[in-house]
Amino acid sequence: MNLRFDMQQIETTEFGIGRTNPTAFYFVPVDASAQRAVRAMVRQTLDSMEPMVGEASYYQPAEKYATPEYCYLRTDDPMAELFRDVSLAGNLPTDSQFPYDLGSMTCYFVKLTDRAGRRLTAFRRAAYFKGMLRKKLVHWDRDTLRLVDDAVFKLDNDFDMVLDSEFLHVLRPSSLEALGNLKKSILEAVSGNVSRLAEEIPYVDFETVKSYAETRIRAARYVASIRQQNLQDIDEDALERLCVTTGVGIQRVNGRLSIPEKSVMGFLEVLDRRRYRVELVRESPEFYRATGRQKVGGS
Amino acid sequence: MTKRQPRRRPTEGFKVFRIAMVLSSLSPLFVLWAIRGTPMVPDIWFIPICMAFALVPTAFLYCRISNAKANREKRQLSVGAHDDSRKHLLVYLFANLLPFYRTDIAGYRDLSAMVLALAVIIFLFWHLRLHYVNVLFVVLNYRAFTIHPPRDGNPFTGTEPIVLLSPRHHLNEGENINAYRITDTVYLEPGDESSF
Numbered sequence: 183m184n185l186r187f188d189m190q191q192i193e194t195t196e197f198g199i200g201r202t203n204p205t206a207f208y209f210v211p212v213d214a215s216a217q218r219a220v221r222a223m224v225r226q227t228l229d230s231m232e233p234m235v236g237e238a239s240y241y242q243p244a245e246k247y248a249t250p251e252y253c254y255l256r257t258d259d260p261m262a263e264l265f266r267d268v269s270l271a272g273n274l275p276t277d278s279q280f281p282y283d284l285g286s287m288t289c290y291f292v293k294l295t296d297r298a299g300r301r302l303t304a305f306r307r308a309a310y311f312k313g314m315l316r317k318k319l320v321h322w323d324r325d326t327l328r329l330v331d332d333a334v335f336k337l338d339n340d341f342d343m344v345l346d347s348e349f350l351h352v353l354r355p356s357s358l359e360a361l362g363n364l365k366k367s368i369l370e371a372v373s374g375n376v377s378r379l380a381e382e383i384p385y386v387d388f389e390t391v392k393s394y395a396e397t398r399i400r401a402a403r404y405v406a407s408i409r410q411q412n413l414q415d416i417d418e419d420a421l422e423r424l425c426v427t428t429g430v431g432i433q434r435v436n437g438r439l440s441i442p443e444k445s446v447m448g449f450l451e452v453l454d455r456r457r458y459r460v461e462l463v464r465e466s467p468e469f470y471r472a473t474g475r476q477k478v479g480g481s
Numbered sequence: 482m483t484k485r486q487p488r489r490r491p492t493e494g495f496k497v498f499r500i501a502m503v504l505s506s507l508s509p510l511f512v513l514w515a516i517r518g519t520p521m522v523p524d525i526w527f528i529p530i531c532m533a534f535a536l537v538p539t540a541f542l543y544c545r546i547s548n549a550k551a552n553r554e555k556r557q558l559s560v561g562a563h564d565d566s567r568k569h570l571l572v573y574l575f576a577n578l579l580p581f582y583r584t585d586i587a588g589y590r591d592l593s594a595m596v597l598a599l600a601v602i603i604f605l606f607w608h609l610r611l612h613y614v615n616v617l618f619v620v621l622n623y624r625a626f627t628i629h630p631p632r633d634g635n636p637f638t639g640t641e642p643i644v645l646l647s648p649r650h651h652l653n654e655g656e657n658i659n660a661y662r663i664t665d666t667v668y669l670e671p672g673d674e675s676s677f
Contacts, residue, residue, distance in 0.1 A: 194659055211554060214553050267635050272558075272559025272561070272631050272638045272639065273559055273628075273630045273638065273641075273643060275640070278493060299657060
């Protein structure tokens with residue numbers, strides 16, 4: 183992995199937690215032993231990603247990902263905005279309520295700084311971190327089993343994602359969606375994304391697509407995913423032909439392709455290369471929708 | 482089910498240690514009192530008590546700083562606007578040393594009034610987060626800077642100022658400094674030749 187960080191020359195290790203309602207991030211002091219443990223988690227995360235580097239792809243909101251599966255985002259991508267802001271935030275306040283009132287806690291993170299001043303920030307959903315609080319733990323002390331009264335937390339084996347100066351490297355895309363509140367940002371981005379689609383594919387009327395996707399997350403995901411692709415070279419006739427052959431009902435109005443509301447999802451699947459037709463049995467075409475697809479061969 | 486998480490109001494950490502830091506900053510006053518003495522309390526008690534108040538809190542401070550270094554409790558601080566807090570030393574001088582040093586303790590009422598006044602000063606310094614004002618840091622060539630967070634438009638950047646004790650003579654806005662956490666609001670950047 184080409185990480186913009188030197189794991190051999192770590193200068194500072196800062197631990198923190200994220201809370202919601204309102205969304206805020208706090209510094210939580212940790213001693214040397216806990217710092218060693220979280221640094222080991224970062225190393226384990228990078229080791230887990232390393233074998234998947236060759237198959238890593240840019241995160242697409244409409245894609246269905248396995249757990250774990252390595253994908254990445256550029257740090258200037260709007261979907262990485264929250265994580266980038268946390269990484270760059272200066273002088274995070276100390277969480278004066280920790281370890282009390284953890285109901286609003288969503289994640290924990292670690293910020294590493296190397297000797298060159300570069301930062302690496304890793305995030306993990308806090309599902310298991312708080313899990314020990316409700317458990318009755320006992321420990322062996324002075325030849326007796328005793329109940330542990332202190333607040334105990336559990337660190338995971340690795341982090342869900344790691345952010346350096348250039349990329350957000352994601353090991354668990356489901357955590358990216360949950361922590362980044364991507365559903366809300368994807369829906370909010372529909373108008374801007376559709377405007378850009380309309381600029382690049384001027385022969386299609388996107389008005390029904392825009393009004394449909396603004397309130398439907400699956401359509402909004404397709405729009406966000408399509409926006410990442412190269413659209414300028416799409417041939418108008420080829421697009422119309424593919425829509426017809428895969429059963430997507432489109433019309434010609436004033437020389438432009440118009441999409442009825444009931445065909446919006448089908449049209450978006452075509453644009454996102456997810457809708458295909460198979461005719462293995464003569465004169466019995468079958469139509470499929472791919473929840474996950476990867477380009478194979480070709481250019 | 483074991484009750485482990487009572488709710489509580491948010492508070493700043495190191496409550497007791499901050500009182501120790503305030504007492505440490507008053508150590509020159511305790512030394513002066515030990516030298517002056519008082520007819521109200523025999524020297525065999527008064528001097529050890531004053532020296533204990535002078536030395537024990539300072540020993541706590543030293544242990545805390547050593548502990549912070551041993552535990553690598555380091556943070557990277559971002560420098561926004563900043564002030565040199567030397568004027569706080571003047572406040573310290575006029576609030577603490579001069580009035581108390583000049584006061585004669587002629588009777589128990591004077592002694593009681595002095596103790597109460599001192600308690601009020603200690604509380605105020607503790608509450609106003611002036612526990613970093615310590616002549617010892619000045620002697621060791623540290624300057625106190627109040628660092629305000631950078632105005633970077635980042636919604637998560639902190640809003641509270643932080644005090645940095647540093648051997649530097651000036652700071653540059655926008656730079657990042659690695660410093661040890663002494664309390665939640667006071668950080669120390671180690672120098673090359675200081676005893677800390």
